[in-house]
Amino acid sequence: MSCMEMIDADLLNRIRSQKPLIHNITNVVVTAFTANGLLALGASPVMAYAKEEVADMAKLSQALVLNIGTLQTDVVEAMIIAGKSANRHGVPVIFDPVGVGSTPYRLEMAQKILSEVNVSVIRGNAGEISGLTGQTGLTKGVDAQEEETAGLVENADACAKSFKAVVAMTGKEDLITDGSTHYLVQNGHPLLMKVTGTGCLLSSVLGAFTAVGANHLQAVVTGVAAYGVAGELAAEETGEKGPGSFQTAFLDQLHWVTDKDLQSMARVQKVNP
Amino acid sequence: MSCMEMIDADLLNRIRSQKPLIHNITNVVVTAFTANGLLALGASPVMAYAKEEVADMAKLSQALVLNIGTLQTDVVEAMIIAGKSANRHGVPVIFDPVGVGSTPYRLEMAQKILSEVNVSVIRGNAGEISGLTGQTGLTKGVDAQEEETAGLVENADACAKSFKAVVAMTGKEDLITDGSTHYLVQNGHPLLMKVTGTGCLLSSVLGAFTAVGANHLQAVVTGVAAYGVAGELAAEETGEKGPGSFQTAFLDQLHWVTDKDLQSMARVQKVNP
Amino acid sequence: MSCMEMIDADLLNRIRSQKPLIHNITNVVVTAFTANGLLALGASPVMAYAKEEVADMAKLSQALVLNIGTLQTDVVEAMIIAGKSANRHGVPVIFDPVGVGSTPYRLEMAQKILSEVNVSVIRGNAGEISGLTGQTGLTKGVDAQEEETAGLVENADACAKSFKAVVAMTGKEDLITDGSTHYLVQNGHPLLMKVTGTGCLLSSVLGAFTAVGANHLQAVVTGVAAYGVAGELAAEETGEKGPGSFQTAFLDQLHWVTDKDLQSMARVQKVNP
Numbered sequence: 172m173s174c175m176e177m178i179d180a181d182l183l184n185r186i187r188s189q190k191p192l193i194h195n196i197t198n199v200v201v202t203a204f205t206a207n208g209l210l211a212l213g214a215s216p217v218m219a220y221a222k223e224e225v226a227d228m229a230k231l232s233q234a235l236v237l238n239i240g241t242l243q244t245d246v247v248e249a250m251i252i253a254g255k256s257a258n259r260h261g262v263p264v265i266f267d268p269v270g271v272g273s274t275p276y277r278l279e280m281a282q283k284i285l286s287e288v289n290v291s292v293i294r295g296n297a298g299e300i301s302g303l304t305g306q307t308g309l310t311k312g313v314d315a316q317e318e319e320t321a322g323l324v325e326n327a328d329a330c331a332k333s334f335k336a337v338v339a340m341t342g343k344e345d346l347i348t349d350g351s352t353h354y355l356v357q358n359g360h361p362l363l364m365k366v367t368g369t370g371c372l373l374s375s376v377l378g379a380f381t382a383v384g385a386n387h388l389q390a391v392v393t394g395v396a397a398y399g400v401a402g403e404l405a406a407e408e409t410g411e412k413g414p415g416s417f418q419t420a421f422l423d424q425l426h427w428v429t430d431k432d433l434q435s436m437a438r439v440q441k442v443n444p
Numbered sequence: 445m446s447c448m449e450m451i452d453a454d455l456l457n458r459i460r461s462q463k464p465l466i467h468n469i470t471n472v473v474v475t476a477f478t479a480n481g482l483l484a485l486g487a488s489p490v491m492a493y494a495k496e497e498v499a500d501m502a503k504l505s506q507a508l509v510l511n512i513g514t515l516q517t518d519v520v521e522a523m524i525i526a527g528k529s530a531n532r533h534g535v536p537v538i539f540d541p542v543g544v545g546s547t548p549y550r551l552e553m554a555q556k557i558l559s560e561v562n563v564s565v566i567r568g569n570a571g572e573i574s575g576l577t578g579q580t581g582l583t584k585g586v587d588a589q590e591e592e593t594a595g596l597v598e599n600a601d602a603c604a605k606s607f608k609a610v611v612a613m614t615g616k617e618d619l620i621t622d623g624s625t626h627y628l629v630q631n632g633h634p635l636l637m638k639v640t641g642t643g644c645l646l647s648s649v650l651g652a653f654t655a656v657g658a659n660h661l662q663a664v665v666t667g668v669a670a671y672g673v674a675g676e677l678a679a680e681e682t683g684e685k686g687p688g689s690f691q692t693a694f695l696d697q698l699h700w701v702t703d704k705d706l707q708s709m710a711r712v713q714k715v716n717p
Numbered sequence: 718m719s720c721m722e723m724i725d726a727d728l729l730n731r732i733r734s735q736k737p738l739i740h741n742i743t744n745v746v747v748t749a750f751t752a753n754g755l756l757a758l759g760a761s762p763v764m765a766y767a768k769e770e771v772a773d774m775a776k777l778s779q780a781l782v783l784n785i786g787t788l789q790t791d792v793v794e795a796m797i798i799a800g801k802s803a804n805r806h807g808v809p810v811i812f813d814p815v816g817v818g819s820t821p822y823r824l825e826m827a828q829k830i831l832s833e834v835n836v837s838v839i840r841g842n843a844g845e846i847s848g849l850t851g852q853t854g855l856t857k858g859v860d861a862q863e864e865e866t867a868g869l870v871e872n873a874d875a876c877a878k879s880f881k882a883v884v885a886m887t888g889k890e891d892l893i894t895d896g897s898t899h900y901l902v903q904n905g906h907p908l909l910m911k912v913t914g915t916g917c918l919l920s921s922v923l924g925a926f927t928a929v930g931a932n933h934l935q936a937v938v939t940g941v942a943a944y945g946v947a948g949e950l951a952a953e954e955t956g957e958k959g960p961g962s963f964q965t966a967f968l969d970q971l972h973w974v975t976d977k978d979l980q981s982m983a984r985v986q987k988v989n990p
Contacts, residue, residue, distance in 0.1 A: 200748040200764050202473040206640035211687045216640065217543065218473050221516050224549035231546065243767050270763065273777060276770035365972070367752035367762065413969025414757045423686025426638070475746040479913035484960045489913065490816065491746050494789050497822035504819060696959025699911070 177354055177392045178437050180430035182384045187213035191233035191382035195375055196220055196250050198240025198269065201368030204418075208372040211425040214379040225249045226256035234378035235262055237288070238371050239281055240269035247280050254288030263291040263381045266336075267374035271295070272302035285334055291387050293330060294339040294374045301326040304333050324353060324442065337387045339377065341370065345395045346442070349388045353442040356392060358399025360406040365414035366421065373398050376425075396437040401428045403436065450627055450665045451710050453703035455657045460486035464506035464655035467530075468648055469493055469523050471513025471542065474641030477691075481645040484698040487652040498522045499529035507651035508535055510561070511644055512554055513542035520553050527561030536564040536654045539609075540647035544568070545575035558607055564660050566603060567612040567647045574599040577606050597626060597715065610664045612650065614643065618668045619715070622661045626715035629665060631672025633679040638687035639694065646671050649698075669710040674701040676709065723900055723938045724983050726976035728930045733759035737779035737928035740803075741921055742766055742796050744786025744815065747914030750964075754918040757971040760925040766792060771799035776806045780924035783834070784917055785827055786815035793826050800834030809837040809927045812882075813920035817841070818848035831880055837933050839876060840885040840920045847872040850879050870899060870988065883933045885923065887916065891941045892988070895934045899988035902938060904945025906952040911960035912967065919944050922971075942983040947974040949982065 192215045195205055202218060209216040219228040222245070229235045235257040237250045257264050266288075268281045281303060293300065306326050323340060331338040331350035340346045345356040363369045377394045384390030404427070405420035465488045468478055475491055482489040492501040495518070502508045508530040510523045530537050539561075541554045554576060566573065579599050596613060604611040604623035613619040618629040636642045650667045657663030677700070678693035738761045741751055748764055755762040765774040768791070775781045781803040783796045803810050812834075814827045827849060839846065852872045869886060877884040877896035886892045891902040909915045923940045930936030950973070951966035 198764070199472055199745055199766075200752050202749075203475075203477060203640060204749060206473050207687065207691070210638050210640055217546070218471070218514050219543075219547070220472075220514055221549060223517070224515070224547040227547040227549070241764050241766055242770070244769070270765075273763070274765070274770040274773040276767060276773070365756050367749060367756055413966075413972045414753065415965040415968025415972075418753070418968070419688040419692055419965055420686075422688025422691070426686045426688075472745055476748075476750060476913060479746050480960065480964070483911050483913055490819075491744070491787050492816075492820070493745075493787055494822060496790070497788070497820040500820040500822070692961040692965055693959075695961025695964070699959045699961075 175437065175439060177389055177439055178396060178433060179384060179389050179393050180433040182380050182390060182393050183397060183428065183430050183433060185383040186379050189383055190215045191379055192217055192231060193234050193236060193375055193378045193382065194219060194228050194232035194253065195236045196225065196246065196253060197236060197238035197371060200240060201371040204368040205372050205375050207422055208425055209375055209379060211422045212376060212379060220246060220249055222249045222252055225253035229253040229256040229262060230260045232262055233382035234265060236265045236267065236375045236378045237284060238267040238269060238374060239277060240371060242277060242280055247284065250284055251287045254284065258289050263387065264288055265292045265294065265374050265378045265381065266290040267371060268293065268295045268299045268303055269371065271299045278302060290334060290336050292337045292339065292377050292381055292391055293334060294341060294377055296342050296370065297323050297340055300330050300338060300340045304329045337391045339391050339395055341373065341395065347392050347395060352388065354392050355440050355442050356395045356399060357438040358396050358403060358436065360402040362406050362414060362417040363402045366418045392439060396439055397428060397433050400432055400436045401425045404428060404432065448710065448712065450662055450712055451669060451706060452657060452662050452666050453706040455653055455663060455666050456670060456701065456703050456706060458656040459652050462656055463488045464652055465490055465504060466507050466509060466648055466651045466655065467492060467501050467505035467526065468509045469498065469519065469526055470509065470511035470644060473513060474644040477641040478645050478648050480695055481698055482648055482652060484695045485649060485652060493519060493522055495522045495525055498526035502526040502529040502535060503533045505535055506655035507538060509538045509540065509648045509651045510557060511540040511542060511647060512550060513644060515550060515553055520557065523557055524560045527557065531562050536660065537561055538565045538567065538647050538651045538654065539563040540644060541566065541568045541572045541576055542644065544572045551575060563607060563609050565610045565612065565650050565654055565664055566607060567614060567650055569615050569643065570596050570613055573603050573611060573613045577602045610660045612664050612668055614646065614668065620665050620668060625661065627665050628713050628715050629668045629672060630711040631669050631676060631709065633675040635679050635687060635690045636675045639691045665712060669712055670701060670706050673705055673709045674698045677701060677705065721983065721985060723935055723985055724942060724979060725930060725935050725939050726979040728926050728936060728939050729943060729974065729976050729979060731929040732925050735929055736761045737925055738763055738777060739780050739782060739921055739924045739928065740765060740774050740778035740799065741782045742771065742792065742799055743782060743784035743917060746786060747917040750914040751918050751921045753968055754971055755921055755925060757968045758922060758925060766795055768795045768798055771795045772802035775799040775802040775808060778808055779928035780809050780811060782811045782813065782921045782924045783830060784813040784815060784920060785817070785823060786917060788823060788826055793830065796830055797833045800830065804835050809933065810834055811838045811840065811920050811924045811927065812836040813917060814839065814841045814845045814849055815917065817845045824848065836880060836882050838883045838885065838923050838927055838937055839880060840887060840923055842888050842916065843869050843886055846876050846884060846886045850875045883937045885937050885941055887919065887941065893938050893941060898934065900938050901986050901988050902941045902945060903984040904942050904949060904982065906948040908952050908960060908963040909948045912964045938985060942985055943974060943979050946978055946982045947971045950974060950978065
């Protein structure tokens with residue numbers, strides 16, 4: 172079932188005309204790529220980490236992105252201060268639980284942040300989203316594709332309900348849900364997996380879409396599709412050149428991707444779990 | 445009025461033969477781009493942040509660049525230690541007040557640094573330079589172009605006099621002043637605004653020019669023009685490809701830009717306020 | 718004397734099939750380039766710095782890379798915790814003493830780490846490797862090429878014996894030794910010197926080779942040669958374009974370089990000191 176009514180391609184134009192300020196408290200690996208990706212798309216990135224200023228910066232912003240990729244205890248504190256300020260001022264918060272299942276510390280810090288800050292959107296891969304609510308239970312083995320997807324929908328659901336957020340569980344296909352309705356986005360390109368920070372940048376891009384789109388479920392579906400379409404355009408451009416060239420072309424295409432590209436190339440369907 | 449006597453194109457050659465060591469204490473977003481830009485230009489970048497070593501590193505260097513883009517309190521302390529060491533050893537200090545007006549904390553920290561360290565050059569956009577001395581007073585509105593420029597010259601002037609530094613107020617056009625003489629540089633390209641850290645890298649590049657040019661006003665005018673010329677050459681190279689390709693080409697052109705390019709392409713004029 | 722028996726080109730294939738997890742505690746300048754280089758090569762990078770989680774992350778990994786490029790005291794503490802965990806779990810540790818001779822603090826911290834953690838591989842330039850054991854004694858002057866090389870072999874030797882590690886002293890040519898046998902690798906390209914972090918990334922790449930190759934001396938010789946071959950292929954690709962384009966092409970070629978390229982292009986010889 173095609174669900175193009177969930178795509179609001181005009182959000183792309185609104186990002187470019189409104190240039191929303193996106194405050195990122197993110198990991199040390201992806202700072203430059205995140206800022207360049209947001210700039211290319213048409214948004215205005217800012218990074219600020221000091222406890223003394225994050226509340227002020229979050230208040231000024233149109234979205235706040237919290238990414239735990241290279242956590243330190245003082246950064247967690249800053250994230251909570253910034254998140255509470257965003258909550259007070261109606262600024263949507265996007266949360267990216269990078270590697271949350273890999274160490275107990277990350278899970279503990281992620282849960283601490285989520286217990287103190289109301290987030291609008293959570294984006295992560297299947298393991299991260301499932302890990303957040305303790306519901307890993309992923310079916311293992313190569314013959315278990317169907318059961319695996321079924322389990323993932325339930326896990327995304329549980330995460331969305333638990334944190335009252337739109338969840339984007341991204342991977343080969345991207346599942347987006349608010350806990351009751353579910354969409355599958357089938358855009359993107361495998362080369363995106365060969366560039367560090369493409370998941371993190373997507374979270375920040377969802378900040379930009381959420382900043383200009385009051386319907387967060389629609390903003391996230393649209394943002395995920397637009398990002399995947401830019402990836403497809405970049406792969407067309409660079410072909411077999413390799414991941415270095417693809418990274419460059421992807422930034423180019425975040426700049427060039429249009430509402431028309433999105434309307435013609437987005438592949439979105441509703442999922443009935 | 446043309447002012448090519450303020451361009452000393454030979455400084456480019458001196459950077460390449462002397463390879464001055466530029467010590468950067470900069471924000472976490474632009475570290476790699478700054479180092480790659482300085483390397484491409486022919487200088488030697490070093491980054492060092494620990495309180496225990498910044499005095500030693502600043503002493504070894506030919507210029508010190510302090511950039512407050514992602515301040516933390518312990519980094520401010522390191523900046524002051526490094527700055528005092530640079531002052532003691534005659535190493536020029538370049539200060540970049542990134543986003544100084546956006547939060548009270550940034551302004552307070554910037555003023556603290558400037559009260560303890562003598563800086564040779566301050567580079568920022570109009571809002572940042574004006575904010576440093578509390579003289580925002582920018583004329584608002586689309587019909588106020590002339591008054592606005594007039595106000596900016598006064599603000600740059602006040603900043604230069606207040607901190608006894610050469611001020612580079614950069615934007616669509618770049619205004620450079622030591623508080624009494626004023627130059628306007630009209631090089632550069634709009635695509636520079638689509639790559640994160642091009643302002644920050646310019647501050648570090650001014651470190652390289654100041655390291656090899658005893659006349660700091662001339663070194664800054666020349667550095668700003670050379671940087672803009674490299675941007676124009678890069679835009680010629682990449683045309684409509686987009687900001688990812690431009691970033692790559694800009695690093696290429698920082699490597700290739702010559703004294704002859706600078707002599708033929710620099711657009712500098714004296715301003716009578 | 719040709720020593721191709723020291724090249725195990727199949728290690729490249731093993732990295733791509735096993736995708737070893739490489740835990741990097743590295744400097745803030747090279748994080749993205751390191752992660753992108755490891756991804757391009759086929760390995761799985763992870764960065765984690767918090768004291769609370771580095772022991773867990775190092776245990777999960779197939780190699781741990783410690784790089785002191787932008788040291789802070791709390792990072793040193795995290796490095797030691799991670800290193801001890803790696804030692805307990807048989808995970809090889811690669812150490813990169815960036816700029817160790819430039820300040821007393823760096824030397825002290827490097828020695829502290831090496832006194833508490835057993836490292837399998839140390840990679841640095843001639844000054845860094847020599848500095849680690851206090852044996853600088855490099856012959857100065859342009860006419861002293863032969864004595865200089867002789868001195869360097871002795872210094873690499875002393876470092877390898879002192880820390881019971883394979884030492885890769887890299888530069889125009891790369892010297893690799895376990896303290897008794899010595900190999901010279903003559904691959905690479907001068908453009909590698911114009912991109913920041915190519916030394917740091919090599920250290921992380923040696924982590925990937927060490928992760929899949931039980932014979933660490935052979936793994937390091939092979940990794941250094943493969944890295945140099947990728948550099949040569951990238952330089953062929955970009956020619957005179959400049960360091961920005963070279964950086965992109967180098968990431969592409971880390972993805973494309975094959976066991977056959979390595980077998981036909983590696984230049985390795987045994988050295989009799």
